[in-house]
Amino acid sequence: MAHPSQLGFQDAASPVMEELLHFHDHALMIVFLISTLVLYIIVAMVTTKLTNMFLLDSQEIEIIWTILPAIILILIALPSLRILYLMDEINNPHLTVKAIGHQWYWSYEYTDYQEIAFDSYMVPTQDLAPGQFRLLEVDHRMVVPTEAPVRVLVTAEDVLHSWAVPSLGVKMDAVPGRLNQTAFIASRPGVFYGQCSEICGANHSFMPIVVEAVPLKYFQDWSTLMLEDA
């Protein structure tokens, strides 16, 4: 999960997020090299004693600084497009969960077999147990099985919201009157935190998302328990 003064991404918990991290490292290295090149040229320009009053027809450098950026852009674009289409692949989900945004909480529905529906409110700071995270914990987590493709259908009841879990590489707008679909695979068991990502009123910062990925056996036990409690 996120830690204070964090600048980079959280650790990946899904294959898509792993690919995004790799692409980010790739693009960052290219950006870093270009930045050092520009810095070096600036220093060289500033410290030279040479002046040139008549600079005409520098064909070679013009060709170089046209072709080279084009090549660099292609080297960035190819992996980018690969990931873009990878994220849109149809993956035959094992489970469908509906995430509905309200002011100011999320509700989840598992309706593949029987109806499991519950609201997910943030745990107020004064009610936190020792070791729990402020503004991130919820009373009922969205539980999913690990290693299983999960489809999430996102919508909203009132105003715009956005369902986002950074470590799963997922963000999808919740629009009233519209169903948006996204999917993920949780590669490892764990608890993954996210927050509403579209301004939705006074308590926009206080409607977090918590996804708990557990092995299938425990997911079955949890769903049985939820059905009994309903």
Add this chain to the structure above:
Amino acid sequence: MSMSGESEDADKKGFKLFGILDVQNVPCARESLLFGAGSALAAGLLHFLTTSRVRRSYDVGFAGFFVTTLGSWFYCRINNAKLRVQERVIQQGLRNKVVYQGTSLDPTQTGPTQMGPTQPQPPKDF
């Protein structure tokens, strides 16, 4: 649990070049930059020893750094990507091992499978 998490975060913070590139935690970054720095030093020094031109030697050194870092970065990342594909294939195979064990799809089976209906065998005279 939070205490161990804090110590892990402290180790993971590492060193960020220009404040953006996390050299310790990004795969291939450290090796590429070290190769680049080494070749910059070597190329610049070699050029200076042969030509005695200071500024041009700096330029050659920097060009060596740029090209070597970029080249070793791409080489390392491509190999890394191939390893990750192999890793995924192996993981998938391990997951499928239990499912396919004893069937005709079991890759560890060397002879005809003993399970399932018996197949008619040709007479040994042939």
